[in-house]
Amino acid sequence: MPVAPPRPKDLALNALRAFEAAARLGGFAAAAAELGVTPGAVTAHVKALEDRLGAALFARGAKGVQLTPLGARVLPEFTAGFDALGLAVHQLRAEAAPRVVHIATLPALAQLWLSPRLPALRAQMPGVEISITAMEAPPNLKRAPYDLSLFYGDQGRLVAEDEIFPVCAPALAARLTAPADLAALPCLIDSAWAGDWALWAAVALPGGFAPRGPVFSLYALAVEEAANGAGVLMAHGALVAGHLARGTLVAPLPQRVRLAQGLRLWSARALRAGQPVEQVARALLA
Incomplete structure (x- = not known):
């Protein structure tokens, strides 16, 4: 009779994916965000994988998790493997x-x-x-x-290239002839790029400047409000090029700061x- 020994059970792909993401990103919460699952699901997948292997991949502590020597040794091959799988999926989608x-x-x-x-x-x-x-x-x-x-x-x-510089509606431009005039005008602030004002002021106003004005979580809304005359916005050149071309926004000051990225x-x-x-x-x- 032919011999048909039982095949060892494969390790669960989702568990391997959870381990690789948590190891590469340095935590279960970050892995959960990338994979679109809950941190609890990542924790359960990793624990199941460790139980199946009979070896720890992470050391748990009060400050989070750290890779064990075993986890650190195998991570590069899993990362390369899942990268290759992802690119193969890209190719499949492109061909289909x-x-x-x-x-x-x-x-x-x-x-x-x-x-x-x-x-x-x-x-x-x-x-x-x-x-x-x-x-x-x-x-x-x-x-x-x-x-x-x-x-x-x-x-x-x-x-x-990315350049930042103040822009405003044409009606407001007459009140902005020098960087110091900004102190008397509302300055529109985008929450994602709140540091832009300080970067520009370091070049144009070395004495220091703290912008005062409304904060927006959507940059496009801040641009529209600037065009509506609500205040002065620290603009990224590529994002306001259309408004500048149409004349709905103007750049009354010559000082521009080119960002590294x-x-x-x-x-x-x-x-x-x-x-x-x-x-x-x-x-x-x-």
């Missing part, structure tokens, strides 16, 4: 739906920079579907289901010439 291009970007970039360019992109590439997802931080394109990411940073090809477009995989993703990327870079 080659006319769909998924872009992840900041909400402000989606509304103020990318949206005005979509009609021209659609006209250039009839039949190509461009999907936009707005998020506050760049996704891990080796794992997330996006073809391109458009964010301020240092990864990817440069689309535009520019607007960049990135893809986790090589783009093949002539494919929709490569065409969209080339159009955006142009």
Whole structure:
């Protein structure tokens, strides 16, 4: 009779994924956010994996978790493996739906920079579907289901340098002839880029400046309020270019500060010439 020994049970893929994410990101909460599950689910997956192995992968303490020597030794291979799996999934999606291009970007970039360019992109590439997802931080394109990411940073090809400078409605510009005049005007503050005022003031107002005015959690809303005459906004050049061109916003002061991280477009995989993703990327870079 043929011998058919029982096959050892495989380790659960979800448990391995939970371990790799928690180990790479340094905690169960961060892993849960990336995987779209609860921290409790990550904890349960990792505990089940450790029980199955009969060895600890994390040392638990009052200040969180740390990798054991075993966990640290195996992490690089799991990270490389899941990266490779993610890229293979990207390839599968691209082959199955080659006319769909998924872009992840900041909400402000989606509304103020990318949206005005979509009609021209659609006209250039009839039949190509461009999907936009707005998020506050760049996704891990080796794992997330996006073809391109458009964010301020240092990864990817440069689309535009990032300069900050004050802008306001034309009616307010007459009251802003020198940096010191800002003390008498409301200054619009974006909560995500609250430090922009200090960066600019360090160059234009070395004596120090504390902006006073309303705070916005949506940069696009702050731009609209600046155009409505509500105050002076510390603008990112690429995001207000349309308003400056139309004259709804003006930049009355000459002082500009160039930031180290520019607007960049990135893809986790090589783009093949002539494919929709490569065409969209080339159009955006142009």
